[in-house]
Amino acid sequence: MGQLKKQFGKRIKTLRTSAKMTQEQLANDVGVTVESISNIERGIHGPSFDTLEKIADVLKTPVQHLFVFE
Amino acid sequence: MGQLKKQFGKRIKTLRTSAKMTQEQLANDVGVTVESISNIERGIHGPSFDTLEKIADVLKTPVQHLFVFE
């Protein structure tokens, strides 16, 4: 079992809080529910490829940076 | 309409050929069909989050590098 989802979730949470956004704001801008964002941040599931692209867009960062961990 | 899938597909193809692997080899190692790899490389659809992780694993490269374009 990989742990990419967990790492990715933490990364998103970090970037979202840095951008001073709530889960609700991010969810609205991305076009999904808050629960979905919550699930992604907790590593329950990853985003779809389309959602991945939108998240990067909303957070104004290259997709590549969403996968920079540690 | 985003173009992340297309860019990602090209990137995978580049990395796969650099690793001197056929679509069939990559597909077997990742655990999907050749058609799925073909679809991903042509930008028809992106990989699931689990498949994304496996692709990075098989290509022995960080996920981050799969999203380095241009």
Place this chain on the structure above:
DNA sequence: ACGCAACACGAAGTTTAACTTCGTTACGAC
């Protein structure tokens, strides 16, 4: 010229997991 490997490409079907819709609980800020 022939055969073969590798891949593009389409259509239609299946299945997984992303996503939703409820609802409860917790915790810090004010």
Place this chain on the structure above:
DNA sequence: GTCGTAACGAAGTTAAACTTCGTGTTGCGT
């Protein structure tokens, strides 16, 4: 003590990843 924010669960829906066919093409070796 309630308000905002988020964790967390379960169960259901839906979208898209993935499969299973099949045809066509390109390039390369012999």
